[in-house]
Amino acid sequence: MHPVSRRAKLFVVLACAAITVLYAWQSWNARRSDLDNARIASGNMAKALAQHANDTFQGIDGLLLNVVDRATMLGIGSPLVTEMAPLLRRLSEEMPALDGLLVSDETGRWIVNSSGDAHPQGNNSDRAYFIYHRDHDEPSVLIGAVLRSRSTNHWVIPVSRRINHRDGSFAGIALATIELDYFTRFYRTFDVGLNGAIGLLLRNGTLLTRQPFDEQLINRDFSDSLLFRQLLPAAPNGVHTYKSRIDGVRRMLSYQALDKYPLVAMVALSEDDALDDWHREIMVYSLGVLLLLFIIATFGRHLIGQIELRMKAERKAVAAKNELQELNRTLEMLAHQDGLTGLANRRHFDDTLAKEYRRAARGGGPLSLVLIDVDFFKQYNDIYGHQAGDECLRRVGKMLKEMERRPGDLAVRYGGEEMLLLLPNTDETGAAQMAERIRAGIQALNIVHSANPAGVVTVSAGYNSILPDRQHVPPIEELVGQADAALYRSCAISARSAGAKQRANWRRSSP
Template structure:
């Protein structure tokens, strides 16, 4: 529409104050909720960090334990075998020096018995001839037949010329039926030919007893095995496990090829138990020890502590949450009451600023809005128009149709004015009696004139009977005053006075028309 642009929303001191209170209450509610969430998050973060620290500490302690266990068992095995190695070396030199043919069996027997008593790990000491026949031993009784030519270690030394000590797989003793680990070496004649075998055997029970002294969990394991993976001793001891191979275990496949000692968390091939292993290869002999603690035993204390901590934390969080909910409930109730009070206040304010007969604003609303719109127009450099409207010959209408009829007429006129005022920022009020005012922000005189024409046409279109009117129906007259940009001395009183003067001019010009400054219009 010509000369009319969308106005800025009108400022409302009471509405802004209520909004600020509402925002403040809402911000307080959100602040409390945020604080509760922050405290709960802080609890969870601190306890989560502590739990993770304890978890890592448990495994760090377990790594130290399995490392020490592996080192201790490796040193024990090395010492036990070295003693037998040194003993058999000395005996081999003596036997080869004397020659098997001239060997003093009785004297050597006493020597072997003496050495067996000194070394607790020894099961027995034996000297075999080139045919496997027992020549001398520390035993008092020789079994029948006394021939070990079928033993693996004997066959090995008969076909291999190396003089190093050989650690064989576990076998059952023919003299005592005990499980033993054979430690053997080759005996040579002066010409280097095979002269027999010198054997020292270590009791498997010696290692089992030693491993049993360690305080490890029921699912823990201590293992002594050959470098190729054959199990010699294992705790817990199960006879059927001895001799099984660990060659396909993760430690033998992945770890030992890269390092002779270390730590690995793997699943055991013997019983499928997940353990943290410390492993170590002996430096002198082709043996490997493994010391394992079950994963369950490592995390069980940590899990129990976690459950206890979780229950305490849950209780504290529950108490804190209940307390917070109570506070939030109280705050919510206050917010609801505050909102209801604001609504009641707003409703009362609206009632105070609304004309009860027409539903339009009243004079107080105009008095509140007009100074603000004048300042806004001056600040923005925009025009501001004011239309004053008066129902023609309304006193005659009241006298003819009564006050009830007059009220109905004014109500209908108010509705027509409201329909003609299109923009949300425009303000239509009942100024008093049969007078109405329309405030048009960002509207010049041409735009205001168009609105005035629409209003007067809408009133005529009501076709309200008025027998005391020359036209026979209700009409109205209007006066238009416009504040132009750049004029700083305009006041609410001067703008109203100017519009009222134009209204008077329209009345004097014959009514049923609008007037602005020196221009009058009759709508047909």
């Protein structure tokens, strides 16, 4: 992928990622804000419920104190106590929370009640609140667990106080029963969502009532719950997120303990209910963000595609240009290279010779040339064939190519079986040494040649060296011509000395 396309793609990805991250951050903050608001609302609701419970029980407790004082003053066995029925009825009617009021003696027998009906068999001696007051002389109010009223058959919360004789011994109890439905009706006025809950519990963990109301949960013991094990001992009020033991719903629990009475009001709002509006907003906003991301991605993809097409066209143009340049270099190389041996051809040699000649003339350095010819090459072709002759020339040319030791040296196929090595900045002695190395190197190839007296392919060599300068510049033809003459003489000597295998078949040009 082209860097421009890569950068464009990175920009589109980063833009989409930035939008996604910002939207996720905003959504998370909105969620947290909704939960915080729900915690505040549930906390305020718990305080309101606690205040309601406190006012209710405080009013009833005051009423009980009045009844206890009258019964104590009159004496529990006085006939005047039984005449308190109208008073109890009036007090009961003034308190909407009350289900009934009654006074019982030390045996639990009902002496007087707010209904005014006679209950000769009425006795509360088996009730837990009666047993507690009988066995404890504390004058404090007692709020008991929920029970069924024996007079009305309603679910009620008993609130009772002990009545003593003048000597302080147990004389009986004054009992007020609060109709459980009174709290249930009140709790229904609060919107706690589909999965929310409101509860009123005793400090010992007994559940008195709950909204939504469930009769099976009445008097259930929650003393081992987190609220009573950790939260209440640490603080009388607070907010905590928990998973309900009753229905498994995750809720935010706000609780408030009453200061004067052993009661705890609690509100538990479901997180799902608290986030209901947030969920709806998220659905709408998410669709909008997804649509925006889709538009950006589609536009970005189209843009990147256009960039890729343009870059692809540019790459093709560059590739075509490179291919053309490579083709031109190849053609230029072929134009300056011999196809058989891979050496420079005659055209390349002529161009290079002219350049080196001018350079030597400017610098005053020598310019030498070694010209070789394969001995008895016609006979080699006749004996071994032209393909073998071509291979022989290739091997000779390869060896000659290896003699290019400096950048300016140039091995050339001059024509037919003639080859030469151009040696800039080389004097006559150096040219002679190079001629001998070439001759010896080719003979060392051990190319079998039965028509050659040496038994292997050999070459004859001629060399020449000139020293051009600005005042006296010998003609360029002199370099090649005299080397060719020297080669001719070397070949003639080679023909006359066909039997001498150890001779040096090279000659320098005449001075």
